[in-house]
Amino acid sequence: MHMARSIRRKALLVGTVAAALLASACAGDGAGRVEFLSLGTAGTGGIYYPIGGALASRLSARDPLRQYTAEVTGGSVENINRLKNGQMDLAFALPVTIWEAYHGGETFPEAFEDLRILAPLYPNLSHLMVTPRSGIERLADLRGKRVAVGPPGSGTEQMARQILASAGITYDDVDERFLSFAELAMALKDRAIDAALISVGYPASSVLDATTTGGIRLVALDSASVHSLRVEHPYYAMGEIPAGAYPGVDRPLPTLSLMNWVVARADLDDEVVFHLLDIFRDELNELERVHPMAGQIDLSGLDDAPIPLHPAVERWRARQR
Numbered sequence: 001m002h003m004a005r006s007i008r009r010k011a012l013l014v015g016t017v018a019a020a021l022l023a024s025a026c027a028g029d030g031a032g033r034v035e036f037l038s039l040g041t042a043g044t045g046g047i048y049y050p051i052g053g054a055l056a057s058r059l060s061a062r063d064p065l066r067q068y069t070a071e072v073t074g075g076s077v078e079n080i081n082r083l084k085n086g087q088m089d090l091a092f093a094l095p096v097t098i099w100e101a102y103h104g105g106e107t108f109p110e111a112f113e114d115l116r117i118l119a120p121l122y123p124n125l126s127h128l129m130v131t132p133r134s135g136i137e138r139l140a141d142l143r144g145k146r147v148a149v150g151p152p153g154s155g156t157e158q159m160a161r162q163i164l165a166s167a168g169i170t171y172d173d174v175d176e177r178f179l180s181f182a183e184l185a186m187a188l189k190d191r192a193i194d195a196a197l198i199s200v201g202y203p204a205s206s207v208l209d210a211t212t213t214g215g216i217r218l219v220a221l222d223s224a225s226v227h228s229l230r231v232e233h234p235y236y237a238m239g240e241i242p243a244g245a246y247p248g249v250d251r252p253l254p255t256l257s258l259m260n261w262v263v264a265r266a267d268l269d270d271e272v273v274f275h276l277l278d279i280f281r282d283e284l285n286e287l288e289r290v291h292p293m294a295g296q297i298d299l300s301g302l303d304d305a306p307i308p309l310h311p312a313v314e315r316w317r318a319r320q321r
Contacts, residue, residue: 035066037272040079040091043151044072045181045206047293048092048260051121054290055276058283062275075154077107083265084112090264090272092121094155094199095235095306096162098261102307107158114266116310118273119280120301121260122293124199125239126163127207128219128255134194139167139223146175148184148196159258160197163221166229181206189214199258201293202245211246218246222254229256235306259301266310273312281320 039059041052052070059068071088073079079091080101097107104111130136134145142164149164150156157178164170177184177193184196185206200207210216218241230236239257241249262276279287280297287294302309302317 033065037066037068037089038087039068039070040073040082040088041070042073042075042079042092042154043180043182045183045185046204047122047201047291048075050291051287051294052092054287054294055279058279058286059272059275062279063272066272074151075156077154077158080108080112080115080263083115083263086265089268090118090262090276092260093263094124094159094258094260096158096233096258097155098263099233099235099306100158115263115307116266116268116313117302117305117307118262118264118268118276118310118313119299120297120305121262122201122296123237123239124201124258124260125241126159126221126256126258127198127200127202127204127241128195128221129188129198129207129210129216130195130219131188131191131193132215132217136195136219138219139163139221139226140169142167142195142197143169143173145194146177146192148177148179148187148193148198150178150184150198151180152178155258156199159199159256162229162233163197163226163256166225167223168225185210185214188216201260201291201296202241203292207246211248218249218253220254221256226256235259259304261305264310268310268312270312270315273310274316277313277316 039052039056042048049070049072056068056070076093076097079088079093080097082088083091098115101108101112102115136142136145149160179187181198181200187193188196188210235258237257239255240252241255243249243251280299284294284297302313
C-alpha cells in the first residue's frame with residue numbers, strides 16, 4: 001500500500017511539472033510574451049525627455065503586451081535615423097527633420113517614405129539667447145560670434161542653420177558650437193560662447209537656468225528675413241514667448257514656432273497607435289503633471305501634419321466621430 005501511494009505521488013509530481021512546462025512553452029509561443037518598444041526623445045535639458053518618460057510609463061500601464069522605454073538621444077535627426085534602421089519604434093521630432101527625411105535632402109540623401117505621423121505634441125519656439133555684453137540685438141548681429149546651435153544630430157541644429165540662412169549667415173560666418181541644451185546653458189553662463197539658438201518648448205529648464213542664474217537675455221526673432229523663411233519652409237509659424245516665461249521677458253517676445261510630432265514607421269502595430277491617441281485624449285492631465293507643455297497637446301493639429309498620417313490614426317479618428 002505504501003508503494004502504491006508513493007507511485008501516485010510521483011505521478012502527480014510528474015503531471016504538475018509537465019503542465020508547468022506546457023504553460024511555459026505556450027507563453028514562449030507568444031501567449032504572454034512581453035514586447036519591448038523604445039521611444040526616442042532628446043537630451044535631459046529639454047522637454048522631450050520628461051514628457052517622453054511620462055508617456056512611456058502611461059503606454060506601459062495601458063498595454064499589458066508591451067513595455068515602453070524613453071531613450072535619451074541627440075534629438076530629431078538621430079531619432080529618425082534610428083526609426084529608419086529599425087533600432088527604435090516611436091520618436092519625437094521637429095517638422096524640419098520630418099519633412100526632409102520623408103522627401104530626402106542634405107541630411108537624408110535617401111527618402112524615408114515609410115515615415116508616418118502619429119500625433120502632434122506641443123509647439124517649439126525658437127530661443128535666441130545672448131550674453132549681456134555680446135552686443136547682439138538682432139539675428140544679423142550673430143555674424144562673427146561664437147554661437148551654439150544645439151546638439152549634433154538634432155532638429156534644433158537643422159532649424160538653426162535655416163534661421164541663420166534667412167539672414168544670409170552660414171557656418172562660415174560664425175564660430176558654431178554643437179552643444180546639448182545643458183551644455184550650452186553652462187557655456188553661456190561661463191561666457192564661453194556669445195549666443196545660442198535653440199528650438200524648445202517653454203519654459204525649458206536649460207533656458208531658465210541660463211536666464212535665472214547667468215544673466216542671459218532673450219532676443220526677438222521678428223525681422224523681414226525671418227518672416228520670409230516661412231515661404232520656403234511652410235512648417236514654420238510665427239509665435240511668441242509669453243511675458244513672464246523667463247526672467248527678463250517682460251513683454252511677449254516674437255519668434256518662430258514649430259510643432260513637435262510623434263512619428264513611427266508605417267508598419268507600427270495599430271494597437272500601439274490606438275493606445276497613444278487614447279492617452280492624448282484621456283490622460284493629458286497625467287502628462288501635464290510632469291511638464292506643463294503637455295497641456296498644449298491638441299489632436300486637432302493632425303489636420304496640419306507635414307507628411308502622411310499612420311493608417312491607424314485615420315481609423316482612430318473615424319471612431320471618434
